[in-house]
Amino acid sequence: MGLCNSKIKGRRIKRSTTNDLSNDHGDDVENHVYSFPHDDEECDRIHLQHLIERYIWQGNFFSPIENLLNQAGTKVLDVGTGSGAWLLEMATKYSKSEFIGIDISQMQPDENIPPNAKFIQANVLERLPFNDNTFDFIFQRILFAGIPRNKWSSTIDELVRVLKPGGYLELAENDFQYNMMGLATRKIVDGLLILFHERGIDPTVCYKLQNYLEENKQLHNVHCEEKKYVDGQYSTKVYKLLFDDYSAVLTNIKPTLMNIIKVSSEEYDGLVNDMGKEVMESECFNMHVRVYAQKKA
Numbered sequence: 001m002g003l004c005n006s007k008i009k010g011r012r013i014k015r016s017t018t019n020d021l022s023n024d025h026g027d028d029v030e031n032h033v034y035s036f037p038h039d040d041e042e043c044d045r046i047h048l049q050h051l052i053e054r055y056i057w058q059g060n061f062f063s064p065i066e067n068l069l070n071q072a073g074t075k076v077l078d079v080g081t082g083s084g085a086w087l088l089e090m091a092t093k094y095s096k097s098e099f100i101g102i103d104i105s106q107m108q109p110d111e112n113i114p115p116n117a118k119f120i121q122a123n124v125l126e127r128l129p130f131n132d133n134t135f136d137f138i139f140q141r142i143l144f145a146g147i148p149r150n151k152w153s154s155t156i157d158e159l160v161r162v163l164k165p166g167g168y169l170e171l172a173e174n175d176f177q178y179n180m181m182g183l184a185t186r187k188i189v190d191g192l193l194i195l196f197h198e199r200g201i202d203p204t205v206c207y208k209l210q211n212y213l214e215e216n217k218q219l220h221n222v223h224c225e226e227k228k229y230v231d232g233q234y235s236t237k238v239y240k241l242l243f244d245d246y247s248a249v250l251t252n253i254k255p256t257l258m259n260i261i262k263v264s265s266e267e268y269d270g271l272v273n274d275m276g277k278e279v280m281e282s283e284c285f286n287m288h289v290r291v292y293a294q295k296k297a
């Protein structure tokens with residue numbers, strides 16, 4: 001599958017303009033720990049991240065739900081939908097199914113949305129605005145920075161509550177740390193680790209997803225896939241995009257991270273630049289993990 005063949009064009013995006021990294025993004029949502037902005041740049045970055053993920057996994061999901069998605073009335077929930085790119089692509093392809101995307105932000109498009117898709121502002125750390133047993137498929141990708149370590153089990157409980165018996169829950173997360181790190185990369189990654197530690201976030205939750213699903217008494221048929229993805233010049237054609245995504249994260253959270261690693265603006269830019277060279281010149285990789293499970297009938 002090509003990388004960019006379904007880039008969403010011509011959609012107007014509702015975006016908050018704040019770049020404030022506190023809990024108040026101007027989104028009227030409290031009780032969350034997510035520290036990334038919800039502005040134009042971050043929306044574009046999340047869109048790029050979607051294209052990279054789809055390319056790496058060569059598809060948008062791995063639960064055995066293709067037939068279900070082609071049946072009228074199937075209901076799908078996308079948790080932390082971000083730019084909405086995954087949901088809009090899925091809703092366009094599976095036009096008989098209904099798709100709902102939830103997010104604390106309102107950065108999703110508000111026009112040219114397929115009739116079977118909608119976005120709702122909701123916080124996955126709170127009770128979701130859906131009845132028990134509503135969805136046939138629930139998808140949640142790259143939310144590690146939004147769910148504190150001690151809330152993963154209860155968040156999964158809540159997702160399972162709104163999942164229909166026999167329905168599938170799929171989670172995907174990445175490890176942002178590389179197996180080999182040069183000095184600049186180490187400094188940046190250490191800063192990210194401090195940021196996540198301060199917010200109670202587990203940066204290695206990708207390796208625990210399978211356990212979380214196995215521990216949930218209402219789930220069974222747990223499947224897990226891990227993929228090492230080589231970055232830098234030894235990688236495939238997406239290597240440049242992978243680091244573009246990483247450096248866009250670092251640009252978008254620059255004020256916060258600069259403060260944590262105690263460097264000036266110029267020093268920070270220099271570190272990100274050096275990190276780019278280190279990653280490009282080494283044969284480093286990071287891990288991508290996805291899991292799914294079925295709710296018992």
Ligand SMILES: C[S@@+](CC[C@H](N)C(=O)[O-])C[C@H]1O[C@@H](n2cnc3c(N)ncnc32)[C@H](O)[C@@H]1O
Binds near residue numbers: 046080102103104
């Ligand atoms: C890295 S983006 C991933 C977007 C999308 N899932 C994807 O894979 O393309 C994380 C998204 O989760 C959202 N988010 C963070 N904390 C959340 C919460 N407590 N409830 C709902 N959404 C949340 C953020 O606003 C952001 O849009």
